[in-house]
Amino acid sequence: MSATTAEPGISEDELDANGARIESVSSLGVFATLRRGVQLSPEMLNGVWITLALAVLAAGGKVVVPLAVQRTIDDGILAEGGPDAGRVVTLAALAAVGLVLAGVCAALVNVRLFRSTEAGLATLRTRAFRHVHDLSTLTQNTERRGALVARVTNDVDTISLFVQWGGIMLLVSVLQILVATALMAWYSPVLTVVVWVCFVPMFLFMRVGQRKVNAAYTLVRERVGAMLGAISESVVGAETVRAYGVSARTGRRISQAVEATRRAQRRSMELVAIVFSSGVFVANLVLAVVVVLGAWLGIGGALSAGEIVAFLFLVQLFTGPVQMGTEILNEMQNAVAGWRRVIAVVETPVEVTEAPDAVDLPRGPARVTLRDVRFAYSGGPDVLHGVSLDLPPRTKVAVVGQTGSGKTTIAKLVTRLMDPVEGTVELDGTDLRKVSFASLRERVVLVPQEGFLFDGTVLENAAYGLRNGTRPTTPDDAGEVRAAVSDAFAELGLSDWVETLPDGLDTQVGQRGEALSAGERQLVAIARAYLAAPDLLVLDEATSAVDPAAEVRIARALDSLTAGRSTITIAHRLSTAEAADLVVVVDAGEIVETGPHAELAAAGGIYSRMHASWVSQTR
Amino acid sequence: MMLTGSRTRRSLVLMWRGMRAHPGTYVLAVTASALFGAMTVGVSRAVGWATDAVVVPAIAGDEAARDRIWLAGVVLGAVALTLALSVAGRRMWAGYGFSDNIADHRSALTTQYLRLPVSWHRAHPAGQLLNHTTSDAEAANGVFNPLPFALGVVVMIVTAVVMLFSIDPWLALAALVIFPVTVVANTIYQRYMSPAVTRAQQLRGDVADVAHESFEAALLVKALGTEGREEARFAATAGDLRAANVRVGVVRAIFDPVIQNLPAIGTLVVLAVGTWRAGSGDVAAGDVVSAAYLLTMMTVPLMAFGWVLGELPRALVGYDRISEVVDADGELAYGTGRLPASDGGLGVRFERVGVDVEVTGLERGTRTLLEGVDLEVPAGATVAVVGPTGAGKTTLVSLLARLSDPTRGRVLLDGTDARELAAGEIPAHVALVTQSTFVFEDSVRANVTLADRGEDGSPSDDEVWEALRLARLDDTIRAYPDGLDAPLGERGANLSGGQRQRLAIARALVRRPRLLVLDDATSAVDPRVEQAILHGLAEQGSGATTVIMVAYRMSSVALADTVVHLDDGGVVDVGPHEELMARDPGYRELATAYQAEAERRERAGDETDRDDELQEVAR
Numbered sequence A: 001m002s003a004t005t006a007e008p009g010i011s012e013d014e015l016d017a018n019g020a021r022i023e024s025v026s027s028l029g030v031f032a033t034l035r036r037g038v039q040l041s042p043e044m045l046n047g048v049w050i051t052l053a054l055a056v057l058a059a060g061g062k063v064v065v066p067l068a069v070q071r072t073i074d075d076g077i078l079a080e081g082g083p084d085a086g087r088v089v090t091l092a093a094l095a096a097v098g099l100v101l102a103g104v105c106a107a108l109v110n111v112r113l114f115r116s117t118e119a120g121l122a123t124l125r126t127r128a129f130r131h132v133h134d135l136s137t138l139t140q141n142t143e144r145r146g147a148l149v150a151r152v153t154n155d156v157d158t159i160s161l162f163v164q165w166g167g168i169m170l171l172v173s174v175l176q177i178l179v180a181t182a183l184m185a186w187y188s189p190v191l192t193v194v195v196w197v198c199f200v201p202m203f204l205f206m207r208v209g210q211r212k213v214n215a216a217y218t219l220v221r222e223r224v225g226a227m228l229g230a231i232s233e234s235v236v237g238a239e240t241v242r243a244y245g246v247s248a249r250t251g252r253r254i255s256q257a258v259e260a261t262r263r264a265q266r267r268s269m270e271l272v273a274i275v276f277s278s279g280v281f282v283a284n285l286v287l288a289v290v291v292v293l294g295a296w297l298g299i300g301g302a303l304s305a306g307e308i309v310a311f312l313f314l315v316q317l318f319t320g321p322v323q324m325g326t327e328i329l330n331e332m333q334n335a336v337a338g339w340r341r342v343i344a345v346v347e348t349p350v351e352v353t354e355a356p357d358a359v360d361l362p363r364g365p366a367r368v369t370l371r372d373v374r375f376a377y378s379g380g381p382d383v384l385h386g387v388s389l390d391l392p393p394r395t396k397v398a399v400v401g402q403t404g405s406g407k408t409t410i411a412k413l414v415t416r417l418m419d420p421v422e423g424t425v426e427l428d429g430t431d432l433r434k435v436s437f438a439s440l441r442e443r444v445v446l447v448p449q450e451g452f453l454f455d456g457t458v459l460e461n462a463a464y465g466l467r468n469g470t471r472p473t474t475p476d477d478a479g480e481v482r483a484a485v486s487d488a489f490a491e492l493g494l495s496d497w498v499e500t501l502p503d504g505l506d507t508q509v510g511q512r513g514e515a516l517s518a519g520e521r522q523l524v525a526i527a528r529a530y531l532a533a534p535d536l537l538v539l540d541e542a543t544s545a546v547d548p549a550a551e552v553r554i555a556r557a558l559d560s561l562t563a564g565r566s567t568i569t570i571a572h573r574l575s576t577a578e579a580a581d582l583v584v585v586v587d588a589g590e591i592v593e594t595g596p597h598a599e600l601a602a603a604g605g606i607y608s609r610m611h612a613s614w615v616s617q618t619r
Numbered sequence B: 001m002m003l004t005g006s007r008t009r010r011s012l013v014l015m016w017r018g019m020r021a022h023p024g025t026y027v028l029a030v031t032a033s034a035l036f037g038a039m040t041v042g043v044s045r046a047v048g049w050a051t052d053a054v055v056v057p058a059i060a061g062d063e064a065a066r067d068r069i070w071l072a073g074v075v076l077g078a079v080a081l082t083l084a085l086s087v088a089g090r091r092m093w094a095g096y097g098f099s100d101n102i103a104d105h106r107s108a109l110t111t112q113y114l115r116l117p118v119s120w121h122r123a124h125p126a127g128q129l130l131n132h133t134t135s136d137a138e139a140a141n142g143v144f145n146p147l148p149f150a151l152g153v154v155v156m157i158v159t160a161v162v163m164l165f166s167i168d169p170w171l172a173l174a175a176l177v178i179f180p181v182t183v184v185a186n187t188i189y190q191r192y193m194s195p196a197v198t199r200a201q202q203l204r205g206d207v208a209d210v211a212h213e214s215f216e217a218a219l220l221v222k223a224l225g226t227e228g229r230e231e232a233r234f235a236a237t238a239g240d241l242r243a244a245n246v247r248v249g250v251v252r253a254i255f256d257p258v259i260q261n262l263p264a265i266g267t268l269v270v271l272a273v274g275t276w277r278a279g280s281g282d283v284a285a286g287d288v289v290s291a292a293y294l295l296t297m298m299t300v301p302l303m304a305f306g307w308v309l310g311e312l313p314r315a316l317v318g319y320d321r322i323s324e325v326v327d328a329d330g331e332l333a334y335g336t337g338r339l340p341a342s343d344g345g346l347g348v349r350f351e352r353v354g355v356d357v358e359v360t361g362l363e364r365g366t367r368t369l370l371e372g373v374d375l376e377v378p379a380g381a382t383v384a385v386v387g388p389t390g391a392g393k394t395t396l397v398s399l400l401a402r403l404s405d406p407t408r409g410r411v412l413l414d415g416t417d418a419r420e421l422a423a424g425e426i427p428a429h430v431a432l433v434t435q436s437t438f439v440f441e442d443s444v445r446a447n448v449t450l451a452d453r454g455e456d457g458s459p460s461d462d463e464v465w466e467a468l469r470l471a472r473l474d475d476t477i478r479a480y481p482d483g484l485d486a487p488l489g490e491r492g493a494n495l496s497g498g499q500r501q502r503l504a505i506a507r508a509l510v511r512r513p514r515l516l517v518l519d520d521a522t523s524a525v526d527p528r529v530e531q532a533i534l535h536g537l538a539e540q541g542s543g544a545t546t547v548i549m550v551a552y553r554m555s556s557v558a559l560a561d562t563v564v565h566l567d568d569g570g571v572v573d574v575g576p577h578e579e580l581m582a583r584d585p586g587y588r589e590l591a592t593a594y595q596a597e598a599e600r601r602e603r604a605g606d607e608t609d610r611d612d613e614l615q616e617v618a619r
């Protein structure tokens, strides 16, 4: 069965071999999402109690004015014997001081929140980013790159508004509501009950509304992800789009995605408008109720006119936070939608995992053994049908076979980019699943066909292969690194080529290395892998775009330089096979022939035919 | 669309443009907002009236007032409903405007992405381009959320001020003190905010860029086990973004409480002045209450103004970043020329063609990739372009599909300068198969036809199968359960490298081009299949298609009538293979590299003396 370690909470059949997908949103509920979100960004809670206390003080500032108004009216303006100016000025001055203090508190709250939440969000971004890299190659390919980028950028940004302002304000609002309720109750318990009763239907409506808002915001996030996927085709596939004159169609696909996003966004705005305005309605309707009931109570002698006026202010102290609350809850749904997208990434099971008891293997000549390896890509037919192979140390192996026969699949299994569905791949007799990643990646390096280069110089790209111990950390090291890289190119016979570049090793290679020719990119990729100095180097058509003379030169250089190490070379140009110690012929997912070149060439099998046609083509 | 002039002017133009783009929406939104403003004043008035004319006299024992209690309730209820409706309308239309404006920006950006040439794309990281459509578009339009609110409020503020004056000029003047203070506060705010937010927005782009590049490099990262290094790189940028966001937050944290507390300060001033005026008997106590109430009610509207002011710096930055793309030119200009209708191949002529590119790096300036290329390819001919890695082959052949234009000289297709041909004319006749294949996330069929089903002139399924057959991909596709409808993952992740290349060949063949350009398009295809493909091409109708192919394999070269030997950006020699073999030593070296290597190996025997080789390599 599956070679993966089962994660708790995920049933076996979800984990069919190599089948984990990056889900578009996590299925966590609102509160579970919030809890998980905070768990992923613990910094958000840094000093939260102090912040909350300050926030309460700041909110207190909002009470100062109505209170000052009420006291000024009752004691100042409506004072017996005419308005009392002195008293009013004193009250106003006190209130002003209160306001300033509250303002300072508010500023402090904001600063503190920005500090803690931005720290939390940076952690969240980095965590999600790292997790993407930890996922198996196949899982990574289940989501578009553009959309993955959104998961660590835009989706995280969606969370920020809520956590920077909403979270704490929600708590403050609840407190305000409680305080306002207490104050109102002090003036008139009856009216207070009435006010609360007015809000009951609203709370019920809000629950339904919030659910819809949440769904709408989630849809927006998904649409944005899909839109980025569509747009990235026009950006990354710019050449193809132009070469085939399909701008119009690509444009149409993008327009559809943009339009779908627009519609989803409008829908979410509509819902938010409805939910929010229903809160506004109830909040103001309450005023009517208070006036009518208050007047009656006043007539009955239960309340004074001043008390009713004050109560009207207090009602607003109550309805204000309630309205604020609906606003925050709406924003919270937006944040939850973003969070779910990020959490979906973080919760995607890692299929190719490091075993808890993984060991470090000693460096040295590598022996690779495949035992009855069966492999199928998720949901597809078997691509390898029980492959067994033993590659002794210090061997140069050439793997040949038709396109689609399974050569790359073997290379990816040997380098443990994937695990076999059945059987084992062993390095020096140890199952790869029991070898620590650090040790494995140090000893075994794959050079894939399309040599990806980072936007930077040739030097930087080649030096990327250097292991941690040899990476530049000080300017002094930089000189050493340059020397190492320059030596590597020289040893590979590529110094001449480097010299033809406008800035030599400091030539910028452009995005994805596109300022170099495809063959040149492969040269840099080989130098990079060479600098990694692995015990086993796996070259998957790594020189397919390089001219024959250079290819031969590199092959020869690698041959002599990697003496004592093993190489597995996949190539269609059989010159590699001619030079190999061992030739492995793959056909339709099976190894059909193995042996030294001379033997196989003479055996009259598939390889003989391949080689004969190769010879006739080249000479 | 670049904004010019003072900051105020740019801000105003930005807002005006957004509103002018959707006049209906904004008329409605502002009207609703004005109604909201009126209703807020209405609530204040109604409450004032209810207090003065109903509640107070009713409690005092006025029978007529007691009869009016219900009326007061109904009036307040009606005002509440209108208010809520106006809020719903304001928010909904503001939301529509926001969504529509973002969509407009996204369309403008993506239109440019499709219009600008490949060279422009090389200079702009994909992650940044994606980020423009999310984060920058959101930043540029964030101001449109509070804008209608604030504009509606203008009416309200005017009304309120008029009412204040109608109550008492001194009270009004006291209230107006807050406006100049707002202007001063905002000026200071903008000064600090603009640079902070510029940096934050730029870093957002950088984070997206690092993420995008790193995710694209996912396979390499795994192969070398550099996840930790990538994490550190991302965390560093994310950390910078965090610091920048905190800086933005701190500025905002100070500005917001200042703006928000201004109305409260105003209220206190009004109360103080009001007491004095009431003391002198110039105003009634109820008037002071109304005036204070008016100001409190203006808290929220003034806050909306604060939001607009607060969002403006970010909006300007986002807008500028978008403008840079939208204003970029350099798109290829098209003429009106048409290629004469013909069934035969296309004649191609290069006239003293030279290509320079801008290079960034230590040695700024331009680099010459091609110089003085003169070449004539008669209609229907098959030409092989051969040369060492980095010779300029790709640069040369991509001129034929007009992925770029020559810096000097002309490329003639059937006698017409490629630059004079109408848009769409070249893709209709020329098909270029690039070195690396871009696969769209779409069905097999769509990836071959690059058209929607049923679209004018889109190839039939039979034609698609025929193209797949010629590219020797038909068996693979037939094996898929969904056949032509089978979905291909992003970038064709579920195909092997050779299968992707064959897909690209089918894509070219199905268009029945008059000129087929193969840029090393079979490098990942095994030689036998390559031969089958090339022979298939030949039998498809010789003379019907001019074929120009970049190739390294002599078997492919053998199919060509003429060989062009390219080196270091110039044509070294042109002629039939045999002639070049006889007279061009450079060509001979390339053509016989494998053979020479095989012979060398034979000479050296199986167990070569490593020292010899090392010396040779070092040489």
Ligand SMILES: Nc1ncnc2c1ncn2[C@@H]1O[C@H](COP(=O)(O)OP(=O)(O)O)[C@@H](O)[C@H]1O
Residues within 6 Å of the ligand: A138, A377, A378, A380, A383, A401, A402, A403, A404, A405, A406, A407, A408, A409, A410, B493, B494, B495, B496, B497, B498, B499
């Ligand atoms: N990610 C994938 N998902 C599904 N099928 C795949 C995937 N990668 C390769 N395949 C299929 O597996 C088979 C073997 O592919 P591969 O090992 O890449 O062949 P090659 O010998 O050309 O390197 C092919 O039929 C290919 O279509």
Ligand SMILES: Nc1ncnc2c1ncn2[C@@H]1O[C@H](COP(=O)(O)OP(=O)(O)O)[C@@H](O)[C@H]1O
Residues within 6 Å of the ligand: A510, A514, A515, A516, A517, A518, A519, A520, B122, B357, B358, B359, B367, B369, B387, B388, B389, B390, B391, B392, B393, B394, B395, B396
């Ligand atoms: N956009 C670019 N900027 C700078 N240099 C480039 C650019 N594109 C190609 N080059 C350089 O031009 C030379 C020719 O490239 P190319 O035509 O791709 O070579 P090839 O013959 O291998 O196809 C290479 O040395 C490459 O580094």
Ligand SMILES: [Mg+2]
Residues within 6 Å of the ligand: A407, A408, A409, A540, B496, B497, B498
């Ligand atoms: Mg392969």
Ligand SMILES: [Mg+2]
Residues within 6 Å of the ligand: A517, A518, A519, B393, B394, B395, B435, B519, B520
């Ligand atoms: Mg090339």
